């Protein structure tokens with residue numbers, strides 16, 4: 001039996017840089033099921049061979065010296081191209097006619113991958129329904145939809161409605177590529193395949209949690225998108241809230257899509273959307289100093305490129321434990337990490353021992369790029385009386401396991417092919433996430449908050465962020481990871 005992946009937005013950047021290289025790697029590892037075929041659809045009038053040649057070029061670039069031409073030749077035989085315009089219903093009829101003989105007599109799984117600009121999602125979905133490429137005639141069809149999934153709650157709802165007119169929810173795979181990262185999936189393993197962490201994973205032992213996704217890159221050529229998205233929509237509504245959900249959720253009974261997603265949804269429901277009057281006190285925003293000089297950025301832009309949001313999960317496990325979500329561009333280094341800061345010992349009998357929470361036990365989950373885990377604890381310094389010092393146990397994925405860390409898209413594409421939606425967002429999940437972010441975005445964009453703190457590139461955001469955290473009675477862990 002054969003599977004067919006139809007990529008809309010075939011000539012785009014994501015297809016070249018991520019999707020095709022990931023499918024190629026899966027092919028090389030022998031993981032693609034049966035005869036998987038890839039069909040590109042976009043307006044550029046390529047022939048099959050022209051598109052293959054173009055993809056080969058970027059596969060060589062992405063492969064960074066590890067490109068295997070023989071394997072590519074074999075893989076490229078299953079790649080096809082059908083030119084078409086999402087606005088033209090005739091082109092969908094042509095696509096249907098092109099796909100029919102490819103599938104042959106066998107009931108094939110069809111995957112429609114929407115890798116277009118977001119404004120084309122709804123028209124593409126409607127065309128798939130109208131041309132009978134999806135909907136009732138295609139029970140084995142799936143649709144993959146890239147981020148951003150809407151730009152607020154209202155647009156996300158509308159997109160969900162458009163999807164549900166043509167697909168059942170179980171056929172819909174909403175991508176958040178963070179969920180395809182090995183270290184993110186490992187969060188579930190760490191918590192639920194071990195016994196030693198869960199008993200202390202709650203308000204009795206944890207003081208607070210810091211989730212940081214720092215990038216040293218700037219927005220580069222993405223101003224058209226970034227100016228309207230800003231840091232909240234670009235990183236916080238999706239990636240950071242997903243990391244929070246996996247850190248805070250209860251154990252699902254099974255590792256199955258709905259069991260996992262039900263638990264994540266419970267976390268999101270336990271977060272009360274902020275009232276407008278609380279936003280200023282519970283958030284920090286900033287913009288890197290040269291942002292307004294970037295191409296296509298308005299000279300008076302107040303788009304935030306850095307943001308901190310304090311989130312409270314109001315349930316028995318987490319009452320009183322703040323989760324600080326922090327993310328920004330043009331920061332000191334690229335690092336995504338989750339710091340679980342434990343409480344201080346109730347009584348310190350060692351003179352000169354730790355006196356603040358900052359020196360209490362800490363578990364650091366390094367999501368990327370130094371994938372690993374560190375557990376910090378106090379140790380007696382040898383031959384120095386009862387002097388104590390913070391030391392750590394350091395686990396590193398790359399030194400423990402051979403073979404490197406695969407790109408998130410490999411895992412996600414394979415899961416779509418297998419019909420496993422555990423690592424994809426459900427409709428209620430994205431809507432709840434927007435419900436949390438919307439009031440903050442509204443307040444930030446309101447006339448009352450036009451002042452934005454500027455920060456120098458190469459640091460940890462604006463000084464207001466450090467001061468704000470001090471006022472919380474805490475300190476940021478500004479740590480660039482050590483790459484092994």
Ligand code: BG6
Nearest residue numbers: 147177178215234235239336368
């Ligand atoms: C994307 C954002 O979703 O994630 C980008 O749009 C960001 O702005 C990127 O750079 C970060 O992804 P990663 O995998 O490099 O952490």
